[in-house]
Amino acid sequence: GMAEKLSEESILKRVVSVNPEILTLATTSSSGQFASDICARIRKALPQAYIICFGQHANYSPQSFLNKSLQIEACVYGEPELTLVELIQQMPRSCAEKEKIKGIYYWDNELKSTAERPLVTDLDQWPLPRYEIFKGRNYRIVSINLPVFRNLIPGWVLATRGCPYQCTICSPAIRRSFGASLRKISPLRVADTFQLLKEQLGVNTIYFGDDAFTLDVHWAEEVCDELIRSKNRINWGMSTRVDRLSSSLIKKMREAGLRSVAMGVESGSPRVLEDINKKITLAQINWAIEEFTKNGISINVTAIVGHVDETPDELKETFSLLKRSKIFFVQLHYLSPYPGTKIAQVFQEKFKYMGDISHYNAAPMNVSKIPDKMLSGLVQKFYLEYYTSWSFVKKYLTQRIRYICSNPLKELRLIKESLAYFLLSKNCKRMKNKERNVFVPRQSISIRWPEFFKAFFLLPFKSGYGKDVATWEKKFAEFTGVPYAISFISERSGTYFTLKALKEMNKWENPEIICPSYTFFSVPWSVKLAGWNLRLADILEDDLNLDPRSLERQITKDTKAVILTHLNGKPAKMAEIERIAKKHNLRILEDCAHTIGIESDGKQVGAWDIGCFSFGDGKNLGTFGGGMITTFDPKLAAALREKVSTFAPQPKIRILRRIADSLILKVLTTGIFYPLFLYPLLRWFGYLSADSRKQDFLYFFNNTKEKNLTFKFSDLQAIVGLNQLEQLEKRNEIRRANSSAFRSRLSKETLANMLPWDGKEPHAMLHDYIMLDCGLEAARESLKRGIDARLDYCGNCRNLPGLEDCPGEDKVGEKVNVKVLFIPNHLGMNPDLSERIAVVLDDLFRGRGYV
Known part of the structure; x- marks a missing residue:
């Protein structure tokens, strides 16, 4: 679903069309709410399907799938493979049959679990994944810099399982699934997998999905020896810990094809590193960065902001570490209270409801000593300063040039997303209004x-x-x-x-x-x-x-x-x-x-x-x-x-003038140009007034003659129409997905003012409407925040010139007149942007007392 950017509706339709006998869902904490919702809808559509969930969310929140209103067949906990095989082979329906299978939760008028399944010690016994099913899929590697002078075709390998470390920020569901002791596949199997990926999929870049590839330094050296012996020519990347490295290992990994490394430094503050039990020092971080740089290996560093009791000065220590180091990509993540972590346990009384943590653009809970707005502001300011600095631009042009030349469209997508982030940042120097935090035009042209x-x-x-x-x-x-x-x-x-x-x-x-x-x-x-x-x-x-x-x-x-x-x-x-x-x-x-x-x-x-x-x-x-x-x-x-x-x-x-008008509007309503050009014009010349419909009506009625309506439709328009007719259901689906995402982020108070839609009726959802007594004021305040939410262009007919005495009924029509605000929902948007709009508008409407 993610690779193909499918909405919940599209996923549901595809599953129903296949009508599977058995359905398995891999769940994470960040997708837990989505997994629970889609399970409920699949169960309703396919009541006979045998549904099994596994992964993080199934481990720590099995009650999301097994409760009085929703009962799937089983949730798998621990290492899933053998349990899944047993469930699929036997398909137990009765509770007595399920009780015999180790490593599952099931429903028997209450949530029950079976005995834990032991971890498999010999990973070489597993068959290789069916890599061929990934051929042609839209998977991509963006933030890992792998210099490939041809179209990048990525592959992934998981070579180890288990982690003996006890970082308090890490989800224990991973340790429960993969264990606390390190288990590895053989170096020969790693080399064989590289060869298989190259032959079957044409892969030219591989990334190891291991949490820390070099936990066993001796094994990592053996893997490199095997890759060198097999004359591997595939560039690869991996993640590691800064304390599980040596100079000789880094040199050998470079010789074996390592070109990019990711490291989670988490913080530049010694106190924070000790508090989260990371077991690393700033000296080790600086040494690792220096060694990788010396060997020509591109570095991607991740850090966490908003740690428990973190102060502004400690956050600045993190930023200082990242700025002075020779790093290529930097990614900052808000501290997330994943179920089962120490943070979630310590603060569960203070935050009984932590909300949907699938939204990565904001901290679901802030346990630092930095105010929310200041925290997000410092993050955005760091990103802007780091990625517009000459040192980064120079590294980008020198280290990324081979990739850019061979994958220009993929790189343009990354640049577009990055520019959009900067343009939407309320701390961007181009944007002086501190209230503004998202820029979305009223509509985007449907012509492609x-x-x-x-x-x-x-x-x-x-x-x-x-x-x-x-x-x-x-x-x-x-x-x-x-x-x-x-x-x-x-x-x-x-x-x-x-x-x-x-x-x-x-x-x-x-x-x-x-x-x-x-x-x-x-x-x-x-x-x-x-x-x-x-x-x-x-x-x-x-x-x-x-x-x-x-x-x-x-x-x-x-x-x-x-x-x-x-x-x-x-x-x-x-x-x-x-x-x-x-x-x-x-x-x-x-x-x-x-x-x-x-x-x-x-x-x-x-x-x-x-x-x-x-x-x-x-x-x-x-x-x-x-x-x-x-x-x-x-x-x-x-x-x-x-x-x-x-x-x-x-x-x-x-016709030319009509095409040109559409083209200009298309450009001006794109994510990059809208805040720079069209938005300032809207703010400068004022806002849509409540009387604009009267003016439009009078203009058309007094100036439109029959001869102006008597032009023929053209063949050119017909050709465009035929192309778009084929895309119509997909376009309707985009709007429905946007609307569903928008409504999912609204409070109950705001949602009560929305025109009802249950998310299931196949409407076109051309706009999302909300009913507010102070519609015009709400529209103006929305525009201040960059969202062109306007008064509905429809209105009560009796307010139009010449229709004041029109016979009939208009009690409701008059009641809702100048109260309906329509929210942007167009083909240039996506569910993530719709959620961001919802967060901003919900805060506005509740803060101003509109709802």
């Missing part, structure tokens, strides 16, 4: 970069209206399950001409149409421009969609149709609306701009009668603007096609 290049190339040849548009309409009709689909220059254009055609075909004199009281201004705009009378029906407060009961109350003898909007990617209650429409012989028009590809009551939106679609830049399917009308009515389809045949082709300059 290759599609921009393709559009510019095709513009001279595909600006007309031809077979590509016909193919696009056919594919879109098949996708929605409707026989007819007609393209327009915009959804407004399509809706307007559809209403005119219905009026003319049926010879209605003064037809009335019912519209939700709360909707986007283009809906009443199209109705008024087409010469229909408007009547309002109220909305449901839980999803802001049309209330079927209010709809039925508002029907009169002149009512001929109902036009509704599926807001926020959540469809309206279509089955009930269809029942009412059939009863009163009404036509149904669905505004599906937010919900392309979503079902309502078992049927695609837009497939109930007449569907109106928008392909604007911020939607999940964008075509540089444009719209579509779908219908089952052959007469209506014929009338619309006849009308479109009279339209003029779009001038090339018009």
